[in-house]
Every structure is written in structure tokens, then in C-alpha cells.
Amino acid sequence: MSNYKESIDFIKSKFYSKDFIPLHAPHFGGNEKKYLLETIDTTFVSSVGAFVDTFEDKMCKITNTQKAVAVVNGTAGIQVALKLVGVQANDEVITQALTFVATVNAIIYNSANPIFLDVDLDTMGLSPKAVEDFLNEYGDLREDACYNKKTGQKIAACVPMHTFGFPVHLDELIEVCAKWKIPVIEDAAESLGSYYKGKPTGSIGNLGVFSFNGNKIVTSGGGGAIVTNNLELGIKGKYLTTTAKKPHPYEFFHDEIGYNFRMPNLNAALACAQLEQLDKFLENKRELAGFYKTFFDSKGINFRTEAPNTKANYWLMCVELENKTERDIFLKYTNENNVMTRPIWQLMFRLPMYENCQKDAQKNALFLEERIVNIPSSFRI
Numbered sequence: 158m159s160n161y162k163e164s165i166d167f168i169k170s171k172f173y174s175k176d177f178i179p180l181h182a183p184h185f186g187g188n189e190k191k192y193l194l195e196t197i198d199t200t201f202v203s204s205v206g207a208f209v210d211t212f213e214d215k216m217c218k219i220t221n222t223q224k225a226v227a228v229v230n231g232t233a234g235i236q237v238a239l240k241l242v243g244v245q246a247n248d249e250v251i252t253q254a255l256t257f258v259a260t261v262n263a264i265i266y267n268s269a270n271p272i273f274l275d276v277d278l279d280t281m282g283l284s285p286k287a288v289e290d291f292l293n294e295y296g297d298l299r300e301d302a303c304y305n306k307k308t309g310q311k312i313a314a315c316v317p318m319h320t321f322g323f324p325v326h327l328d329e330l331i332e333v334c335a336k337w338k339i340p341v342i343e344d345a346a347e348s349l350g351s352y353y354k355g356k357p358t359g360s361i362g363n364l365g366v367f368s369f370n371g372n373k374i375v376t377s378g379g380g381g382a383i384v385t386n387n388l389e390l391g392i393k394g395k396y397l398t399t400t401a402k403k404p405h406p407y408e409f410f411h412d413e414i415g416y417n418f419r420m421p422n423l424n425a426a427l428a429c430a431q432l433e434q435l436d437k438f439l440e441n442k443r444e445l446a447g448f449y450k451t452f453f454d455s456k457g458i459n460f461r462t463e464a465p466n467t468k469a470n471y472w473l474m475c476v477e478l479e480n481k482t483e484r485d486i487f488l489k490y491t492n493e494n495n496v497m498t499r500p501i502w503q504l505m506f507r508l509p510m511y512e513n514c515q516k517d518a519q520k521n522a523l524f525l526e527e528r529i530v531n532i533p534s535s536f537r538i
């Protein structure tokens with residue numbers, strides 16, 4: 158079992174290289190240089206500019222939403238999205254422990270506290286059943302909202318995360334949350350181009366948030382977007398992320414504490430050029446996923462694929478090894494042989510600042526934590 162030479166040779170052959178194969182490298186094959194030069198030639202490099210508007214329009218189209226707000230990064234987007242649905246200090250927010258740390262940090266930036274609930278084995282995202290079980294035990298449904306019987310605090314939001322671009326079971330999750338009056342914010346940072354029952358991820362909850370960091374499927378250098386079909390919330394989002402300034406030709410008046418979370422036009426230019434290539438990126442990745450599936454099936458290794466009724470963007474692809482020992486052998490062997498692989502994140506309650514947070518038994522999260530490894534997933538030229 159511990160001979161992964163064929164895996165390494167296969168991965169290298171798919172990237173036509175004997176040199177170092179990164180996990181995910183950005184690909185600039187379109188109008189990137191042209192649009193970036195345009196920002197410099199016109200002097201519009203900063204917080205206003207046509208590319209920001211174009212980017213927001215493109216995001217509305219791609220995600221089939223009413224409003225998109227360009228922001229400085231995905232983390233800031235989640236932070237503001239939580240505020241938009243009414244999260245306040247000491248409120249609680251349900252999320253998964255199997256996520257990137259930014260999801261949880263964004264909750265803390267609102268002085269709220271996370272509740273870590275388990276994920277599903279098939280999607281690796283927040284489990285509707287785990288949320289239902291938790292709320293049946295601890296939920297106290299009142300006129301205005303759901304409260305936690307154990308702490309007395311309001312459970313003000315739920316943030317599922319579409320792990321590596323695999324959509325969570327949204328219908329079931331949204332049904333449970335609606336029953337308990339809990340708004341849903343999709344952390345869609347990793348899932349641009351993924352679909353759940355024909356609808357783009359990010360467009361299905363009350364709000365969705367994308368990231369355009371350098372390692373994501375489409376990059377703006379750094380950046381994010383909040384999307385929503387609730388026009389009122391979307392407009393409020395734009396307002397809050399641009400210092401909450403009342404429109405006026407020359408006066409400055411701000412009627413609440415806003416943020417400077419704007420995406421600079423320079424970054425929006427890069428994002429626009431990248432978004433033009435999204436379909437090409439998606440096709441290219443799906444093709445690689447097909448090659449991987451056939452290969453790893455023949456080796457008896459579980460290459461993770463999308464759940465029924467969903468279409469994943471295959472942003473970061475992964476295999477599930479038999480156990481932790483086998484995972485460690487795979488990680489060591491691949492990395493020593495110039496094929497970059499990485500284990501899935503450590504569960505959030507292992508981090509010192511989050512070790513005392515509320516959580517359930519985490520059965521599936523613990524299983525996946527020991528077995529999931531990301532493998533090279535870049536665009537192939």
C-alpha cells in the first residue's frame with residue numbers, strides 16, 4: 158500500500174513536468190495585463206473605478222444574484238455579512254470546525270462566539286442533521302429569534318462552508334435554519350462556479366461570500382465579494398463597506414460606523430480578466446478530476462467527487478486515505494518527491510483561541526481530519 162510512486166508519476170505526467178508541482182498556482186491567460194495597464198493609464202488604481210462596477214455586475218451574472226459587493230478580501234466579506242443579518246456582540250453563530258480559520262475569525266470580529274457542529278461525510282460541509290440535533294437539544298425558539306438554552310445567548314446566524322468547492326446539503330440545512338429563525342450565510346470562498354441543484358453556491362442562503370485570494374479558482378490578488386438576492390441587504394452591504402457615507406456631491410457625512418473594506422480598482426481589473434476565463438478554468442479542472450478519478454480508482458484510493466444534485470468547481474481536489482498512518486506516508490512521500498500535497502485543516506477547536514468553544518461530538522469531522530489530503534489542482538496549460 159505504501160508505494161505511491163505511481164501516484165507521483167501520474168500527477169507529474171498530467172502537469173507535463175518532472176519539476177516541483179504546486180498545489181494550486183494562478184493562471185493568467187487572458188486580459189490581465191491589458192486591464193491592469195488600463196488602471197494605471199487612467200490613474201484609477203484605488204477605491205473607485207470602472208472595474209469595480211464591472212466586477213460587481215459580472216458577479217451578479219455568474220451567481221445569478223441581485224447584488225454583489227466587491228470587498229477587500231473574503232474574511233472581511235464574511236465579517237460584514239454577519240453584521241448584515243444582525244449578529245451582535247455575545248451572539249452565537251453555528252459553523253463547522255472543519256474549515257479554514259477565516260470563517261471563525263470573521264465571527265469573532267463581530268464579538269460573537271462560534272458553535273462548532275459536525276460535517277457530513279459526503280460533502281465535508283456543515284451537516285443539516287447535526288444542526289437539527291443541536292437545535293432540538295439546545296434551541297429555544299422565541300418570537301424574535303432562536304436562543305441557546307445552555308448559555309441564554311441568541312443564535313444569530315449559521316455559516317456553512319462549501320469545502321474545496323463541494324456544495325453542502327443546502328436545502329435541508331436552510332429548512333432547519335428557517336424553522337429556527339436562523340439566517341444562513343454561505344462561506345462560498347472556495348466554491349465560485351459550484352452549483353447546488355442547478356443554483357450557484359453563494360446565491361441560496363441569505364448572503365454568500367466569495368474570496369479572490371491568490372490560491373482560489375479566480376484571483377484578484379486579494380479580494381472578496383458578498384452576493385445576495387436581498388437587494389436591501391446588498392445595498393446596506395455596499396454602504397457599510399464603503400465607510401457608510403451619505404451620498405452628497407462634496408460634503409462628508411457618515412451616519413454609522415462603516416468600514417473601509419473596498420476592493421481597489423487595480424484588484425478588480427485583475428478579477429475581471431480572470432472571471433472572463435472562469436468557464437475555461439472549470440472545464441479544465443473537471444477534466445483533471447476525471448483523470449484523477451480513473452487513476453485513483455484503479456489504485457483503490459478514494460478520490461473525492463461531487464455529491465448527487467451538485468456540481469463542484471473542483472477548486473482543490475483531494476483523496477481520502479485509509480487511515481492517519483497511510484495519510485502520513487502519502488504526505489511524506491509526495492512532498493519529498495516534489496509533488497505538493499497538504500492535509501486538510503486541523504479542526505478549529507484545536508487552535509488555542511478556539512479550544513473552549515461549544516461543539517458536538519464531531520464524529521465525521523474527526524474522521525475526515527485524519528484522512529483527507531489535497532493534491533495538485535492547478536489549471537493545466
Ligand SMILES: *Cc1c(COP(=O)(O)O)cnc(C)c1O
Nearest residue numbers: 230231232257259260346368370
Ligand atoms: C480563503 C477562504 C476565506 C477567506 O478569504 P480571504 O480572501 O483569504 O480573506 C474564508 N473562508 C474559507 C473557507 C476560505 O477558504
